[in-house]
Amino acid sequence: xxxxxxxxxxxxxxxxxxxxxxxxxxxxxxxxxxxxxxxxxxxxxxxxxxxxxxxxxxxxxxxxxxxxxxxxxxxxxxxxxxxxxxxxxxxxxxxxxxxxxxxxxxxxxxxxxxxxxxxxxxxxxxxxxxxxxxxxxxxxxxxxxxxxxxxxxxxxxxxxxxxxxxxxxxxxxxxxxxxxxxxxxxxxxxxxxxxxxxxxxxxxxxxxxxxxxxxxxxxxxxxxxxxxxxxxxxxxxxxxxxxxxxxxxxxxxxxxxxxxxxxxxxxxxxxxxxxxxxxxxxxxxxxxxxxxxxxxxxxxxxxxxxxxxxxxxxxxxxxxxxxxxxxxxxxxxxxxxxxxxxxxxxxxxxxxxxxxxxxxxxxxxxxxxxxxxxxxxxxxxxxxxxxxxxxxxxxxxxxxxxxxxxxxxxxxxxxxxxxxxxxxxxxxxxxxxxxxxxxxxxxxxxxxxxxxxxxxxxxxxxxxxxxxxxx
Amino acid sequence: xxxxxxxxxxxxxxxxxxxxxxxxxxxxxxxxxxxxxxxxxxxxxxxxxxxxxxxxxxxxxxxxxxxxxxxxxxxxxxxxxxxxxxxxxxxxxxxxxxxxxxxxxxxxxxxxxxxxxxxxxxxxxxxxxxxxxxxxxxxxxxxxxxxxxxxxxxxxxxxxxxxxxxxxxxxxxxxxxxxxxxxxxxxxxxxxxxxxxxxxxxxxxxxxxxxxxxxxxxxxxxxxxxxxxxxxxxxxxxxxxxxxxxxxxxxxxxxxxxxxxxxxxxxxxxxxxxxxxxxxxxxxxxxxxxxxxx
Amino acid sequence: xxxxxxxxxxxxxxxxxxxxxxxxxxxxxxxxxxxxxxxxxxxxxxxxxxxxxxxxxxxxxxxxxxxxxxxxxxxxxxxxxxxxxxxxxxx
Numbered sequence: 035x036x037x038x039x040x041x042x043x044x045x046x047x048x049x050x051x052x053x054x055x056x057x058x059x060x061x062x063x064x065x066x067x068x069x070x071x072x073x074x075x076x077x078x079x080x081x082x083x084x085x086x087x088x089x090x091x092x093x094x095x096x097x098x099x100x101x102x103x104x105x106x107x108x109x110x111x112x113x114x115x116x117x118x119x120x121x122x123x124x125x126x127x128x129x130x131x132x133x134x135x136x137x138x139x140x141x142x143x144x145x146x147x148x149x150x151x152x153x154x155x156x157x158x159x160x161x162x163x164x165x166x167x168x169x170x171x172x173x174x175x176x177x178x179x180x181x182x183x184x185x186x187x188x189x190x191x192x193x194x195x196x197x198x199x200x201x202x203x204x205x206x207x208x209x210x211x212x213x214x215x216x217x218x219x220x221x222x223x224x225x226x227x228x229x230x231x232x233x234x235x236x237x238x239x240x241x242x243x244x245x246x247x248x249x250x251x252x253x254x255x256x257x258x259x260x261x262x263x264x265x266x267x268x269x270x271x272x273x274x275x276x277x278x279x280x281x282x283x284x285x286x287x288x289x290x291x292x293x294x295x296x297x298x299x300x301x302x303x304x305x306x307x308x309x310x311x312x313x314x315x316x317x318x319x320x321x322x323x324x325x326x327x328x329x330x331x332x333x334x335x336x337x338x339x340x341x342x343x344x345x346x347x348x349x350x351x352x353x354x355x356x357x358x359x360x361x362x363x364x365x366x367x368x369x370x371x372x373x374x375x376x377x378x379x380x381x382x383x384x385x386x387x388x389x390x391x392x393x394x395x396x397x398x399x400x401x402x403x404x405x406x407x408x409x410x411x412x413x414x415x416x417x418x419x420x421x422x423x424x425x426x427x428x429x430x431x432x433x434x435x436x437x438x439x440x441x442x443x444x445x446x447x448x449x450x451x452x453x454x455x456x457x458x459x460x461x462x463x464x465x466x467x468x469x470x471x472x473x474x475x476x477x478x479x480x481x482x483x484x485x486x487x488x489x490x491x492x493x494x495x496x497x498x499x500x501x502x503x504x505x
Numbered sequence: 506x507x508x509x510x511x512x513x514x515x516x517x518x519x520x521x522x523x524x525x526x527x528x529x530x531x532x533x534x535x536x537x538x539x540x541x542x543x544x545x546x547x548x549x550x551x552x553x554x555x556x557x558x559x560x561x562x563x564x565x566x567x568x569x570x571x572x573x574x575x576x577x578x579x580x581x582x583x584x585x586x587x588x589x590x591x592x593x594x595x596x597x598x599x600x601x602x603x604x605x606x607x608x609x610x611x612x613x614x615x616x617x618x619x620x621x622x623x624x625x626x627x628x629x630x631x632x633x634x635x636x637x638x639x640x641x642x643x644x645x646x647x648x649x650x651x652x653x654x655x656x657x658x659x660x661x662x663x664x665x666x667x668x669x670x671x672x673x674x675x676x677x678x679x680x681x682x683x684x685x686x687x688x689x690x691x692x693x694x695x696x697x698x699x700x701x702x703x704x705x706x707x708x709x710x711x712x713x714x715x716x717x718x719x720x721x722x723x724x725x726x727x728x729x730x731x732x733x734x735x736x737x738x739x740x741x742x743x744x745x746x747x748x749x750x751x752x753x754x755x756x757x758x759x760x761x762x763x764x765x766x767x768x769x770x771x772x773x774x775x776x777x778x779x780x781x782x783x784x785x786x787x788x789x790x791x792x793x794x795x796x797x798x799x
Numbered sequence: 800x801x802x803x804x805x806x807x808x809x810x811x812x813x814x815x816x817x818x819x820x821x822x823x824x825x826x827x828x829x830x831x832x833x834x835x836x837x838x839x840x841x842x843x844x845x846x847x848x849x850x851x852x853x854x855x856x857x858x859x860x861x862x863x864x865x866x867x868x869x870x871x872x873x874x875x876x877x878x879x880x881x882x883x884x885x886x887x888x889x890x
Contacts, residue, residue, distance in 0.1 A: 409868025474839030
């Protein structure tokens with residue numbers, strides 16, 4: 035075969051042998067700027083292929099046309115790790131007959147590799163590719179940085195189609211995914227909208243309550259016993275989490291602590307910590323902003339890793355297993371420390387685990403930062419609407435009115451108390467919140483199951499029900 | 506103890522309901538500049554409800570009413586005084602008569618409501634050239650006056666100069682205000698630092714205010730509260746010295762000696778007073794420990 | 800008795816606030832509530848609003864509430880402000 039270039043997307047789909055009942059897959063590195071999923075689904079719908087399973091590592095608002103494809107039975111099943119509110123709303127109203135399968139960022143590659151969720155055709159949006167399919171996300175007008183979530187798809191799908199808007203002559207030396215896995219390469223005008231792919235700069239919060247929580251979070255880490263040379267850390271891109279990273283950086287520099295690695299979705303703040311010497315390396319499964327993209331392109335200490343390497347529970351080891359501290363969010367947390375990141379206060383799907391339960395399971399200290407209440411709803415409940423991450427994996431909840439430590443982690447509670455931090459029982463946090471907000475009435479569960487939440491080891495964690503009454 | 510006092514806009518529920526959590530020793534619920542003329546009525550009711558129904562456990566509550574050249578100040582007092590707020594801050598106080606007019610109106614309200622007289626305190630806001638020149642008379646105008654607060658923004662407008670980061674233009678007013686307040690036996694609070702993003706500037710500005718003798722400093726941003734609290738808290742060195750002073754006094758008393766010296770310096774009454782203040786503050790801070798920022 | 804004689808409103812649709820709109824009518828208290836926490840606090844909001852009308856002796860008004868998660872004390876304040884803006888001048 036002299037080269038793998040196929041003129042049109044349609045031709046590539048035909049060559050792949052896609053037919054009814056098969057599974058196709060997508061990665062989410064282009065996030066809300068992605069054109070590829072919609073482009074492919076439109077072509078498939080036009081080809082009149084129905085009954086497909088779509089396995090997408092995450093789904094964003096921009097993928098809303100997928101709902102029409104579900105209504106028209108082009109797509110009959112969805113597998114994903116995260117779903118934004120616009121899509122989630124339809125799923126919660128029961129648009130799909132088959133239950134959506136939610137996995138985690140580590141559980142997904144594990145299920146793909148083990149054959150639990152085999153992929154027939156993987157469509158890989160690539161910001162740059164050569165004619166034989168050596169491709170990467172580090173360059174091109176649609177650069178997204180790491181292609182971490184695309185690796186397991188490329189390595190395990192029966193057919194792999196690379197779609198790029200920046201075709202370069204063979205060989206692209208600095209590839210992420212090598213040609214050995216790629217069947218066809220299609221060039222298109224644009225694979226995404228750069229404005230939706232990465233944000234200019236992710237900003238730390240200006241919200242004073244967010245800053246207070248961030249400051250508490252940094253103190254918890256400082257007194258956890260883990261903050262010493264060799265320290266490793268992951269945090270999300272939320273405003274308060276980033277602020278916590280900034281406070282942490284200040285402490286590390288002041289006390290001259292040389293960390294080992296920063297992990298996860300990478301932002302400019304983590305890049306700053308690397309540059310300042312807080313870490314020896316960054317291990318990057320996904321870039322969130324332009325600074326992260328620039329860094330992964332130019333700094334050899336900033337290393338791309340696959341989703342498998344990041345978090346798979348069936349890998350011989352994954353990076354999360356070596357992680358010291360992770361900072362995570364929550365829409366709800368219950369008095370057993372179970373966390374919900376799948377549904378909103380009305381029961382509508384608006385998120386997903388992503389790497390939440392993977393990192394919570396792996397990290398020595400997994401911390402939730404959340405305000406005591408949001409829009410009059412207390413964050414602490416008797417029982418979360420949906421268990422996204424089981425309470426056994428959560429060590430501490432940081433709110434602006436106190437810090438609750440999981441009783442399972444007695445040592446941590448003792449350390450924090452001795453350091454003079456405001457440690458309170460999680461039931462007490464619930465009472466404090468309800469004294470301010472009033473006691474909310476419980477949500478009625480909908481009649482129909484609409485999604486399964488599958489834990490990283492493949493077991494069923496919870497079931498999400500339809501929302502009947504739209505408030 | 507008031508190191509930091511944080512202004513909160515009186516008609517913004519989202520900010521008021523979290524007011525207690527922002528680390529400030531006192532919050533100033535503002536009915537004046539932060540509220541549009543068309544919303545004065547609604548803000549008054551909201552602030553009244555907030556004081557009545559919300560527990561401010563960590564912060565003392567002050568209310569800044571509207572100025573006497575507006576039509577609102579009496580309605581503000583009608584609504585707020587019944588709740589027995591700790592302190593009322595009247596803006597643009599320029600002479601003793603201003604304070605006395607407010608005093609008289611509050612006195613009338615107190616007696617009609619059956620509130621103990623003189624229980625509501627006043628912290629006049631000095632923010633005119635005339636106010637600066639009359640600062641001592643203002644501080645002495647009423648038993649209710651517990652402190653003077655400097656307002657740099659309006660003052661520089663009145664002085665017809667620009668407000669700068671360095672603050673040379675308000676230097677005279679600062680010193681005059683501290684002197685007037687101390688002469689009258691009340692506290693003095695410095696004007697807010699206005700650049701929310703200048704993290705170094707707030708420290709320098711606060712250090713300077715402390716060095717002039719201010720008791721604390723007002724703030725328009727929660728981001729400044731930590732810096733202000735830090736600067737106005739006694740250092741460990743100060744605390745250790747204060748205990749040393751008290752210990753030296755105890756020993757001298759035991760031995761029946763009159764003159765006391767410590768580290769080769771005579772301990773006189775002002776030193777003792779300052780040591781007592783430092784210890785009181787240290788003990789209060791110790792009680793609060795755990796909740797604050799590092 | 801307090802009579803609502805003109806259309807009046809108070810509050811905003813900012814987070815943690817509530818927008819209250821009143822119109823004169825002879826229909827008794829006719830309340831329409833929209834809230835981000837309808838399922839959890841709809842009943843509580845309704846009863847607080849009724850309580851305020853009772854307390855301020857308003858017997859008739861068409862009421863529109865758009866709630867953004869306001870606490871009780873905020874809802875009370877906004878209803879009171881709207882009533883005072885909409886009531887007849889006291890003679």
